[in-house]
Amino acid sequence: MTNRKDLETRFEEKARNVSAFVSRVDTLAQALDYTVDVCVRKEACRLLLAGCEEPLSGGAEGLCDAGRGKTVAAPGLGAEATRLLGRRIAREDVVLVEDTLRNHLAGIDVGITLVDFGIAETGTLVIDSSDEEIRLASMISEIHVALLPVSKIRETAYDVEKELVQDMRRPPNFTAFITGASRTADIERVLALGVHGPLELHILLMEED
């Protein structure tokens, strides 16, 4: 049996290798503080959505105008946590998205989701995204903040296989493995982060479940 600390360290290392930001928090409250902080700091240095500062065609530019603003979405976090998050961001002039994310397809600043499992071998997050809001939060946010209880870190993908197959036997199911931010090297093999998905992935390793 691999030592738990070992697993955590390996997970951290592998996730950082693919440019994820990894931090540790003790409680959900701290995780929410972190999220708000990330959002506020982002706001300070980036006033527009990624790409909106570029010269665009009419249609795409229209979408930028529609999506302007500071927004956070936190689907699947539970009523209590959402309420706590709402209180925190109210002080910071950030809006919590309360309607469906389909109304915000131009993009949101920060999406925060819970993680079902972590895979140490590759620094991968396993997120049951059958709920469309959770799916969208990890896709259209510019910064994705993922909360991973350290107790949920496993060695390899094989170690979550049983649970995954169980979920798949109860369709419909949409399970995402997420490792680092969205990336491409399609132009001259130069790595660029944030093509269609998040520009940044922040993983918060949480002590409490």
Add this chain to the structure above:
Amino acid sequence: MQEARNLREYKDEVREALDNEFQREALDKFALAYPVGRQNAFAGLEIDTLVDEVARRKDFAVAHMEELYQEFKSKAEAAGVHVHLARTAKEANDIIADIARSAGARNIIKSKSMTAEEILLNHHLEAEGFQVTETDLGEWIIQLRHEGPSHMVMPAIHLSRYQVADLFSDVTGKTQDAEIERLVKVARRELRQKFVEADLGVSGANFAVAETGTIGMTTNEGNARLVATLPRTHVVLAGLEKLVPKLHDALSINRVLPKNATGQAITSYVTWITGPVECGATPDRKKELHVVFLDNGRSRLARDPVFSQVLRCIRCGACANVCPVYRMVGGHRYGHIYIGAIGLIVTYFFHGREKARNLVMNCLNCGACKAVCAAGIDLPRLIKEVHTRIQDEEGHPLKGRLAGIAMKNRKLFHGLLTSLRRAQRPVTGGTQFMRHLPMVLFGAYEYMALPALAERPFRELWPTIHTRVEHPRFRVALFAGCLEDFVYPQHLIAAVRLFSRHGVDVHFPLHQTCCGLPLDMMGEKETARELAEQNLEAADPANYDYIVTLCASCASHLKNGVPRLLQMAGSPSAKAREFSEKILPFSSFAADVLKLGPDDFSPSNRKVTYHASCHLCRGLGVRKAPHELIRASGSDFGQASEEETCCGFGGTYASNFPQISERILKRKLADFQQTGADLLVTECPGCVLHLKGGVTRQGMSMEVEHLAEHLADQMKPGPTREKELR
């Protein structure tokens, strides 16, 4: 895409591709970076074991394709998925167009799918009046340029940032800077708009898991997730070979796929979809999910005893990444739709003989693809098999038939070589090289100096150099091979000196003939088989401890090709097996059997570099022995960074595609020069011929020798013959 109507037109296209400086430089850089990335990704893991596992799992799946399809269908349908089976490309296109029509779709977004490329889905949908947008960045770029992919994983690798900037300027109607980071952001926003407008999404699949009816997709950009999520209808197009029994199979294959493709431990996103999940784009929040399986020759291929392994392919693209020819000409000239080694093969099965005919000739048989294949597919052999099949279907060309007739009869063949030797005198001017090439015969080889045939072949010299060894340690038959025998007898003489000194009783069976590899390469399998039998007869393995050859190509063919050829003919193979087991290349015999070490040589002050012949390092897995021998010879060994890359000769290949061989050779020589060596040794007369020809033509000061020559030169001044005998 292959539009050339004949080999001449194809060669013209190849020449144009070679002149594309940007592409060649880009691919050159990639060729150097890829192996490093791959190695890092696999660090600490047993690559061979992982590859074997992929092969085993895929073989099982391919053998059970029909059952897996039925299982997937029943599981997926129970989950509410519409499952379709298309026999042909046209059927698949029609099915998808019908789905789009019934869904009332107008705007279709796509994520990357080689299978969609295979059936030219976009063309079909556009002709039916739909607007189709590719959302993978590279695919979008080539779609806007009306091109096909030039690499399976990096479809736009042939384009520069400036070309992309110009393209995006056209698309947005605003001037775009050629800054990659910004261009990516422009694509992000422009395509996000397309996502919002889309009412149908088409994606490919990497896995179709039968036990749960689950689709698995691996991507880096995250576009496939949006394609699957945003529009109300999602169509997955998958080849039947994507079916696997269990999630475990998919997870296992996925341990290899990204590492082998891009040197990533895993891609940014791996998405598992089972059944239609809720979808906010429709009032009832119901998604429509279709899975279209494509056959298009796959089920027939699955039953083919020779070619079924083609379906193991997991589309990682690695066979192109390491191919010296791809590196020079790029994907548009190295495939029809699928590119690289696997592309050469599947083009024949998916797109027909016309498209494959010229492509299959453009293979050096260097084996780099086979060595890197994620599923252990014997790619070079299958390329040859396709070549043979096409010739069997269309009739063998005159060149091959003539070679076949001449070489079946050893006396006729060797007689021809002897008369050629006389005929060459006017063009050699008495030197070792053909000084004035008769253009008709050798025009293609202008880039290198061609060696002259030796004044006397080894077989004529043998009686004069044969040394009797009393109480020999080993009894060895020397297999010369045509080039050694008729062009480079000095290599063999050097080896005999070295071996005799170390107590080896060397024999030279006079009835040996060509090993048969060149004929196998020309698709003349029947003649190759007859030669195999003649050699088995000439050098009966029962009489020798080892059969040693100085030609790595002969060694590899005698060891691996001969048993295969004879087995196919149903001949008794016990003798063939023994023959194969006793074949040893020169360096293995010298290092592993004779155990030559530093004590056997006088130190030299030379700096020596080494070219690992394809058939030695990959064909026979001999890598360490030559290094050990060079070091033992007291020389300063300078290892070239691309030691194992093919020199570009490939026997008859160089006469078919001299421009490609020339570029590869130039690159190789530059690499050797970097080591600062004044001597380049190798272990295959074909490589000696090519490298020496290049060095001479370029006026370089580096010498080229067979490893045997160098070792014989460095041999300690030995005891006299009398002492030796005592």
